[in-house]
Amino acid sequence: MAKELKHVVAMDDNYSQWYNNLVVKAGLAENSAVRGCMVIKPYGYAIWEKMQRALDQMFKDTGHENAYFPLFIPKSFFSKEANHVEGFAKECAVVTHYRLKNADNGQGVVVDPDAKLEEELIVRPTSETIIWNTYKNWIHSYRDLPILCNQWANVVRWEMRTRLFLRTAEFLWQEGHTAHATREEAVAEAEKMIGVYEKFATEWMALPVIVGHKSENERFAGAEDTLTIEALMQDGKALQSGTSHFLAQNFAKAFDVTFTNKEGKQEYVWATSWGVSTRLMGALIMAHSDNNGLVLPPKLAPIQVVLIPIYKGEEELSAITSKLDEIAAQLRAAGLSVKIDDRDNVRSGFKFAEYELKGVPVRLAMGPRDVQNGTIELVRRDTLEKENVPQEGLVARVSALMDDIQSNIYKKALDYRNSMITKVDTYDEFKKVLKEKGGFISAHWDGTVETEERIKEETKATIRCIPLDVEPEEGKCILTGKPSHHRVLFAIAY
RNA sequence: CGGGGUGUAGCGCAGUCCGGUUAGCGCAUCUGCUUUGGGAGCAGAGGGCCGCAGGUUCGAAUCCUGUCACCCCGACCA
Numbered sequence: 001m002a003k004e005l006k007h008v009v010a011m012d013d014n015y016s017q018w019y020n021n022l023v024v025k026a027g028l029a030e031n032s033a034v035r036g037c038m039v040i041k042p043y044g045y046a047i048w049e050k051m052q053r054a055l056d057q058m059f060k061d062t063g064h065e066n067a068y069f070p071l072f073i074p075k076s077f078f079s080k081e082a083n084h085v086e087g088f089a090k091e092c093a094v095v096t097h098y099r100l101k102n103a104d105n106g107q108g109v110v111v112d113p114d115a116k117l118e119e120e121l122i123v124r125p126t127s128e129t130i131i132w133n134t135y136k137n138w139i140h141s142y143r144d145l146p147i148l149c150n151q152w153a154n155v156v157r158w159e160m161r162t163r164l165f166l167r168t169a170e171f172l173w174q175e176g177h178t179a180h181a182t183r184e185e186a187v188a189e190a191e192k193m194i195g196v197y198e199k200f201a202t203e204w205m206a207l208p209v210i211v212g213h214k215s216e217n218e219r220f221a222g223a224e225d226t227l228t229i230e231a232l233m234q235d236g237k238a239l240q241s242g243t244s245h246f247l248a249q250n251f252a253k254a255f256d257v258t259f260t261n262k263e264g265k266q267e268y269v270w271a272t273s274w275g276v277s278t279r280l281m282g283a284l285i286m287a288h289s290d291n292n293g294l295v296l297p298p299k300l301a302p303i304q305v306v307l308i309p310i311y312k313g314e315e316e317l318s319a320i321t322s323k324l325d326e327i328a329a330q331l332r333a334a335g336l337s338v339k340i341d342d343r344d345n346v347r348s349g350f351k352f353a354e355y356e357l358k359g360v361p362v363r364l365a366m367g368p369r370d371v372q373n374g375t376i377e378l379v380r381r382d383t384l385e386k387e388n389v390p391q392e393g394l395v396a397r398v399s400a401l402m403d404d405i406q407s408n409i410y411k412k413a414l415d416y417r418n419s420m421i422t423k424v425d426t427y428d429e430f431k432k433v434l435k436e437k438g439g440f441i442s443a444h445w446d447g448t449v450e451t452e453e454r455i456k457e458e459t460k461a462t463i464r465c466i467p468l469d470v471e472p473e474e475g476k477c478i479l480t481g482k483p484s485h486h487r488v489l490f491a492i493a494y
Numbered sequence: 495c496g497g498g499g500u501g502u503a504g505c506g507c508a509g510u511c512c513g514g515u516u517a518g519c520g521c522a523u524c525u526g527c528u529u530u531g532g533g534a535g536c537a538g539a540g541g542g543c544c545g546c547a548g549g550u551u552c553g554a555a556u557c558c559u560g561u562c563a564c565c566c567c568g569a570c571c572a
Contacts, residue, residue: 035564090570126572160495160570167571240572279572310531349532367531377531494572 010291015235016163019286023164026294026357028281036162036169040278043358046302048172048281052152054204054299055174055276058196064148064176069130071153072121077129080254087221088125091158093169095121123156128222128247128273131177132255139179139269141260146189147179165282166239166494173277179269181259183248186270187225190246193274194227197242205280206297206410207231207287208417209241210440210489212465217452220273224248230464230489232417233286236438238464238491241283244274282494288382288409294359295381297409298402305331305398306360307340310348310367317342320366323391327364327376330395336402356381361405362398382409423487427478430490434459440491444484446477455479461490 011018024030028044031037040048056066072095078085099115124130131149138144156170176193180186194211201207209229219226223245231241249268252258258266288295298304307328309320321342328338339360341351348365355363365377376394379386382405389397420439424430433441445451445463455478456462470486477484 031564155572157571159572161566161568171572173572243572275572277572312530344530347530347532347534349530349534351533353533365531369531 011234011289018291019282020164022289022293022357023285026359028285028294029164031164034169036159038162038164038168038170040172043302044281047284047296047300048278050300050302051200051204051280052174055196055200056150056152058200059150059174059176062192062196064150064178066151067149068151068153069127069134071124073124073127073130075120075122077133077255078122080129081222081250083250084128084222084254088157092125093123093156093158095123124153125155125157126273126275127151127153127155127175128177128251129255132251132257132271135177135179135269136255136257139257139259142181142262145179145181145259145269146185148176148189149178150174150176163282163494165278165285167279171278173275175273175275178272179252179257180272181261181267181270183270186248186272187246190225190227190244190272190274193272194229194242194244197229197244197274197276200276201229201231201241201280201283202410204297204299205284205287206299206406206413207241207283208410208414210465210467212467212470212489214243214465215449215452215463215488217449217456218462218464220245222247222250223273224250227468228465230440230491231283231287232420232439232491233283233494234289234416235286236420236492238440238493239279239283239286240464240493241280242274242276245272247271247273287413289359292353292384293357295409296359296361298361298406301359301361302337303339303355303358303360304337304402305339305362305364306351306355307338308348308351308355308363308365309340309342310365312368316368317344319371320368323371324366327391327394331398334395334399336398352379356384362401364394364398380405382412421489424478425475430461430478431459434461434490434492438492440464440489442487442489443478444473444475444486445488446480446482446484448480451477451479455490459492461492464489464491464493 026043027041029038029040032039096117097111097115098117099112100109101112103110135147138147152174154170154172159167159169162168178186178189180189198209198211201209209231211227211229214226214228220243225246227244228240229242231239233239249270251271252268257269259269261267284300285294288297307324309317309324311317311320321340324340328340331338352363359381361381363379363381370376374391375388376391377386378389380401420437421442422433422437422439423442424433425443430441430443441461452463466488472486475484475487476482
């Protein structure tokens with residue numbers, strides 16, 4: 001086990017400490033001087049950038065364009081959609097003044113009471129209100145529709161308790177906001193985008209997710225329907241990893257956004273919004289990592305292959321590095337991101353441990369023996385299997401290994417996830433599984449808010465989703481015994 | 495906002511109960527030598543308003559009062 005992590009906590013010992021420690025030690029992020037806010041370090045940001053790029057391309061492939069809307073939202077905009085305010089009111093940062101002045105006692109600065117804003121500004125916790133206030137001016141006719149915009153931004157939600165990547169006071173995300181002429185088109189858009197998220201999670205993050213509808217309780221404030229992708233972490237807790245909302249005409253009505261249809265009649269516009277955040281980083285870390293550190297899927301790894309020389313003295317070093325340079329050039333030509341670590345102030349063993357901590361998918365080490373034999377040592381991060389392979393054909397081998405690792409860690413996560421879905425038919429069983437095993441629990445529910453809330457109060461478990469592919473099945477609610485027509489998925493969530 | 499805890503070197507900590515040499519240890523840093531196929535060894539060096547402000551005392555990291563900050567557990571939440 002990595003020395004950096006050794007004196008701390010193993011995954012099975014205290015999962016959240018293990019997670020926090022890993023994030024810091026692997027150089028992804030750390031807590032900042034500002035309470036609840038996070039500094040994303042270069043290595044962590046490099047992963048986020050890869051995610052951004054892939055997602056952005058997927059949005060463009062589905063016809064979306066990027067735009068940018070203001071950070072500040074006038075307070076009055078907020079109160080226009082009743083459910084929306086209620087959902088966010090308790091966690092908003094509010095700007096009340098626009099100027100500081102020197103303190104009277106000469107010590108530091110104070111807020112200038114004369115510089116009070118007429119109307120307070122809210123730092124966006126999400127942008128529906130400012131965007132729909134803008135869309136009002138953009139939309140007049142059915143010919144102006146649809147509008148398919150996305151913005152990459154930061155938002156602020158003043159959370160009481162925060163955790164690196166999973167919940168921070170400020171976080172980075174993208175939010176798509178679309179406007180449509182018909183209900184059908186908007187519903188289809190919301191479904192399409194949750195599909196994009198599912199594809200991204202599966203293909204890029206190697207993260208299996210369950211797609212489904214949120215229950216009324218868990219729905220986005222102001223939505224008529226919320227679609228979600230739910231992932232399972234290695235401690236058996238669920239993580240909501242992305243959402244796509246069908247907003248019906250709620251925001252159009254709140255901001256009076258209408259258009260003239262082909263028949264010349266005024267109609268309210270239909271809307272969707274959808275987003276994923278830096279929380280995905282948390283999902284990525286928690287889904288695949290082990291006690292040696294991160295395990296990154298090759299598609300998102302900032303460094304895909306690291307080359308390490310093993311040597312005694314200058315002479316060997318120069319012989320080996322020139323060989324490594326050659327190999328690195330070939331790997332780069334094949335489109336791989338490669339790093340040669342020729343630092344001479346740390347030994348090779350230290351480097352091995354360090355790149356395991358950082359989750360680099362493939363490590364190649366070359367020493368004098370290899371130079372002589374025309375071989376190289378190859379270690380894959382996901383299994384830590386070590387083999388000596390010929391230098392000849394190395395590029396093809398490593399390229400193939402990238403795909404192999406990508407699919408292997410997906411399969412591993414999928415097998416685990418599937419083994420953690422348990423069907424139960426009684427409340428006692430439900431509580432027992434929740435306590436002893438965790439994971440998703442598939443159970444019957446009578447469909448009422450009251451039942452869900454009581455289960456939450458008594459067990460902390462919530463309905464994560466009603467899966468899209470749920471099969472009709474007659475049964476009885478585990479709590480009330482009332483009739484139910486299909487199962488839903490419960491879990492304790494982050 | 496309730497309950498608990500912690501502030502001592504860049505990081506992690508001991509010392510505080512019971513006041514008393516020059517405030518100590520590990521990691522990291524720097525220098526030198528020896529090492530180098532899984533987190534090197536030895537020798538030496540640098541680095542501190544002991545969170546901050548008062549007070550008690552001949553004497554305070556240690557006792558008292560106040561204050562600030564952070565962490566953990568709850569309620570809230572992508």
